[in-house]
Amino acid sequence: MALRLGVCKNKPTCSKARVQEPISMKWSKGFCPECGKKLKPKYSSYIPKKPVFLISVIVGGAVLIGWNYLTPFFSQRSFGDDEPQPEEPQSPFIHVSYDAQPNEQALPSHVEENVDVNMPKCLLSSSPEMRKRLPMAQVPKMQREKIPGYLHAWMKAIANSTIDESPFFIMRREVTVGEFQSYVDTLNSTDKEKLGETWLQEDKDYPVASVPWWAAQGYADWLSKNTDCSFTLPTYNQWVAAAIHYADPKKAVIRDTFERKHRVHDEKPNEVVDLLGNLREWSIDNCRKGGHYLLGEDYKTWQVNIAGKPFCERSTLDTVGFRVVLQ
Numbered sequence: 001m002a003l004r005l006g007v008c009k010n011k012p013t014c015s016k017a018r019v020q021e022p023i024s025m026k027w028s029k030g031f032c033p034e035c036g037k038k039l040k041p042k043y044s045s046y047i048p049k050k051p052v053f054l055i056s057v058i059v060g061g062a063v064l065i066g067w068n069y070l071t072p073f074f075s076q077r078s079f080g081d082d083e084p085q086p087e088e089p090q091s092p093f094i095h096v097s098y099d100a101q102p103n104e105q106a107l108p109s110h111v112e113e114n115v116d117v118n119m120p121k122c123l124l125s126s127s128p129e130m131r132k133r134l135p136m137a138q139v140p141k142m143q144r145e146k147i148p149g150y151l152h153a154w155m156k157a158i159a160n161s162t163i164d165e166s167p168f169f170i171m172r173r174e175v176t177v178g179e180f181q182s183y184v185d186t187l188n189s190t191d192k193e194k195l196g197e198t199w200l201q202e203d204k205d206y207p208v209a210s211v212p213w214w215a216a217q218g219y220a221d222w223l224s225k226n227t228d229c230s231f232t233l234p235t236y237n238q239w240v241a242a243a244i245h246y247a248d249p250k251k252a253v254i255r256d257t258f259e260r261k262h263r264v265h266d267e268k269p270n271e272v273v274d275l276l277g278n279l280r281e282w283s284i285d286n287c288r289k290g291g292h293y294l295l296g297e298d299y300k301t302w303q304v305n306i307a308g309k310p311f312c313e314r315s316t317l318d319t320v321g322f323r324v325v326l327q
Helices: 050-075 128-132 149-154 177-184 189-195 213-225 236-246
Strands: 002-007 040-046 136-139 142-146 162-165 168-171 280-286 292-295 311-313
Touching: 136 236, 142 236, 149 236, 162 236, 168 236, 177 213, 213 280, 236 280, 236 292
Parallel strands: none
Antiparallel strands: 002 040, 136 168, 142 162, 280 292, 292 311
């Protein structure tokens, strides 16, 4: 027996449409129970007849009981002398199980005890000041990852694609004016004159804007020289992967909800902010005539004007900032 299902397409006002929740065409009479719009038939789900269903339940229950009975026996089995335990594969990242206490011996002796054990290994020997300017969050490996429905408006050009990406670290926030100032102080007079001072502002905790691409990548290179890490600007694919894992459109800093860009706030260890709004961000990806793609939207963008694709840009804009990533 088949159960006919449908989905609501009224995404602007209906939460069931935004998550593409399947709804029974029979009990809903073909209309969305939340907004009342007509449902679009999506697919059918097969429901087995009662005798087949009962047999499946009986067989499944027997398998489950047998598994629970035998599991303790196998879990007590230990490796013999001729069966060495397999070695844990090495990882470029530090992983900490939430069920186990961190291994204090894993940290070098010269590193403070209160250091974030989830940060990249290459930052462990850096100064506290350098670690503070580089709050990093890990984006796990993605293989044929679908883009969730709530991000389709922000990624219209690839909404129906799947994402493959290796694990990497990304800054939890955008680079601030004060942090960029430290890099500018190391430039020669020619580069300082080329950069100008449009990026300067009194509040050093605001994300830096009006930065040309060469200076944003130069900041990443400067970080690499002052740490044991290799930083760069993100690719478009990495930005998409990070947005899938961390972005929340309800918190996006755009014109509908905020009138101006926001200061950088204290982010949580499991949070990456402003991927969708506040400032557009430079990527490492090249485009025509020596330009580079911009990622996300900015605080001047209205919800209805979200393009959902990266823009090719060569000039310096007051709505463009950046953050760095680490492979």
